[in-house]
Amino acid sequence: MSEHVVSLTVDGVEVKVPAGTPVIQAAERAGSVVPHYCYHPGIPSRPAQCRMCLVEIEGQPKLQPSCVMIAQEGMIVHTQSEQALEARRSVIEFLLLNHPLDCPICDAAGQCMLQDYAYETGQLSSRYEEPKLVLGRDRIAEDILYFADRCIICTRCVRFMEDIAGDNSLVVAQRGHKAYIDTFPGQELEHAFRGNIVDVCPVGALVHEDFVFKARAWDMDTAPGICAGCSQGCNIEVNVKENQVVRVKPRYNADVNGYWMCDEGRRHLVMANRGLRLDVPMIRRGDVLEAVTWSEAIEWIAASAPWGAGGVAVVHPGESNETLFALRELIGALGIAGGGYRMSRGEEVELPGFPRLKLRQDRAPNGAGAELFGFSETDAVPVPEAGQTLLVAGDRLLDAGSDYGAQAGFYVYLGTHMTEGASSATVILPLAGAGEADGTYVNFDGLVQRFHQAMQPPGVARPGWMVIDRLLREVEPDRPPMRDVAAAFGSMAAATPELEGLSWRGLGLKGGRTAGRATVTGAR
Amino acid sequence: MTRKIHPAVVSAQPFQVANLRPTDRLFEDEEGRDRLEKAISRYPDKRAALLPMLAYAQERNGWVSPESMQQVAEALDLTPAYVNSVATFYTMYNKHPTGRHMIQVCTCVACHLCGGEEVFEAFLEATGTVPGAMSEDGKYVVMEAECLGACGFATAVQVNDRYFENVTPETVGEVLARLEQDGGE
Incomplete structure (x- = not known):
């Protein structure tokens, strides 16, 4: 056995992964997707703060966050044990305490990790009887809106801006249940790659204004494309509704654009086909x-x-x-x-x-x-x-x-x-x-x-x-x-x-x- | 009035002195520059001087205004957004003007048992304000406080950096009269 490879067992499946791989990735390789919010494979910082990816590891007294726990030789991981499921149910219950449950008007509905995991692990009704906290909404950038009530403070957007875009002007303000994402009062986020914060958002908290209320996730047709905005050739996913481009999202390609693309590219295809088109010879x-x-x-x-x-x-x-x-x-x-x-x-x-x-x-x-x-x-x-x-x-x-x-x-x-x-x-x-x-x-x-x-x-x-x-x-x-x-x-x-x-x-x-x-x- | 402050206690200053020396620019006079330099010299990196500098802004203005945050950000090479994030995390930095007398009534366990809630209500009534909002004449703001560490003398009330102990709803008028008499100090 090479020292650069470790083998471990996840849910009864033995996998070999390179040393240094987090358990969550090893689990994925073994076919068990561990629910997660704050972990994003493209963002290097891993605060392990959402507590959604907790798994049981034999020999360890407490559940461990699988996004930061590094796979070790001989580890036996249970992602679906009763203890792990119970922990996940609790996280979902906490996240839903003040969540407005406005899925019927939310643009992320159908592509929302909170919705998915709530259906998967949550309860049908809440035990919380107090009035919900209302935080309202805000404009984060010229073209991006922030619905604070839907936000689960996973901080992916903040960490994308800090780690990848190198811009420290998006932050978590306040704390605890009142926490929200904000820029400095009176300022807006100005970065050529800011649109990616919408893509990394696991829920419907951050949305592009030009997509708000435009299309439901299940009404759109999708085709893999290449961005025609510049010579980089970013891989994109083109979302079309009624023969109109309503949204362009980056499509993962490690060699070209990773998980990201720029805002100019997002606008490019939406705008490209407007104007007086030729339709007949x-x-x-x-x-x-x-x-x-x-x-x-x-x-x-x-x-x-x-x-x-x-x-x-x-x-x-x-x-x-x-x-x-x-x-x-x-x-x-x-x-x-x-x-x-x-x-x-x-x-x-x-x-x-x-x-x-x-x-x-x-x-x-x-x-x-x-x-x-x-x-x-x-x-x-x-x-x-x-x-x-x-x-x-x-x-x-x-x-x-x-x-x-x-x-x-x-x-x-x-x-x-x-x-x-x-x-x-x-x-x-x-x-x-x-x-x-x-x-x-x-x-x-x-x-x-x-x-x-x-x-x-x-x-x-x-x-x-x-x-x-x-x-x-x-x-x-x-x-x-x-x-x-x-x-x-x-x-x-x-x-x-x-x-x-x-x-x-x-x-x-x-x-x-x-x-x-x-x-x-x-x-x- | 300028108090010389040793660098060793620069971050241990009382966290509010209301509206005594309001100023637009924090670091343009000698005192401000001095405080900034001393605070920075105490830590391995500039960013760590953020908390003492926010405390200094509050000490000078009675609250941490968005302008102060921007000045602190500039002085410490941080983004204003980051400074805002830190300032809003800590509840003891006032993000709104506090008036001349910032009255904090302890409603924690000991004071609560001795009628802290009633004292709090009495202060609100006497000053005609709602919790946390400044009175119209800019004199008072009344808020609840967590334990002030004077449980032996409940109910404890802190006004700016001054303590009043054994306060009852009946003596609220007396406290206010003394504040009136002493001015801001």
Whole structure:
């Protein structure tokens, strides 16, 4: 037996864990989840103050908090013994003394650890007959509300701010049953990663104001995604109700973002798909852009585009690898030699307690992917010569006027939003936006990560790779089709040495490394 | 009036002296800087001087105001929120203005048996206040106190840093008259 491994028995199951593992984690490995509040695997400080994770350890006279008790060789742990259950029931009874039980209007209902454990271990009614203490609610930050009555003072939020965010301005005020979480009177919490205090809250005490009363936990659809806010590529969970993003939460990935994400990322997807969306293909007939069906648009482009004649192109680093790969093929077929992309930049924000995660300067998810497919960064949109072909994909042309591209001979605009710069387009093809398609991004670190469709694109908008594949097959009928995203990824990986050995299925939800990471340059 | 205080007793000062030398800035005069320096010198790190400095703020102003908390935070390199958290944890730091005479009536076991509750009620009636709230003229605040350590002379009443013993509801008027006569000291 190595001295770095200890073996112990939890509820009759023998497990081997690395030395130094707390009992609560060893128990999890043995299949026994010990209820807990103040313990959070991502927060280093463990005050053992909620007393919920008490377990019985043979040979020890009293119950021990399993979050701080380190597993020892030969330990025999009972997480479900009568004594442990009794202790847990008592903790729940204490926590519920002044709890308002407003689950029917609480946003955490259905995802609340107090609710779960009260159902699991608690009693049907309370023995407490005194009037409940009412503490009211408060605004903790510009976008975060605090319901003091629901709070169980686990201090996860305070310790996240202190240990991970390095900001000591969220504290426990008062004491005992009157204790509540507060900032200094008159001040609000200002930190680029403050939204995580809502995620670590095991109950409904801390809520994002833009989510309050929006959706019940069981009414939302959820899809795993990748945050498109910057090149970090945080793994996220997109919560959708009635085809609208109502909430974005971080999804655990130790290599990228741990348990955390920044506030800008949370807002990004909620805001990204607002505005005037393109929902139907349009082709120019005389002075007007006329809405047509996909088959009409595809056939028309195949017949009238100046294939092989050359031109200029600009793409967007927010498009998926599959779309960028397809765009490269399309640009090649049009005879355009290489395209550019524009990257918006912002200030870098660090998270001191989790240095791997930063809000990166590159405020688009796939700059590395754009580089990988041969696009290079430019500062301005390309200006075509008279009669030349112009292709714009994904770039929203926010700085272009309505006469942009007017001199082009053939102007293809593929995008999600109608914009002034597209007014002169010969053909407009509607693409699925962020959260509306499956695909992959390459993050700043060369990690290829999958994201999944969370909602329906508007109208007949479709993912870029699907549109372009259909168009290219109209021109060259022999091309192998990309029937689904896995096939699209397969065709892409086969043609890209850096993606060798990667497959859609193989990436899973944790991503895969690009081979020869050094070739992915330019990402910050 | 400036009292020179030896560093050894700097944190052992009476925890309230009501509203005698109200000031906006705690650490801008010599006395304040001196107290701060002495308190810091007693501990291995600055943060530990927080309790004595809050006590000093209360000693000077009669209560610990949000402004005082901010000044203490700045002086000790802490966040105001943290100072607030500590100040609100301890009940003996007054978080509201206490008036000129802070009357604390012991209602713990011994005094309770000897009529502490009645004395408390009598003080409230005589001053026309509710528990813990300052009278309109800023003269009095009446609150219940835990054991004042004068159980042999129940009921004990502490006014600022001064003790009155064997107080009964009948002698409440006398106590108030003496406070009136002596001013704040």
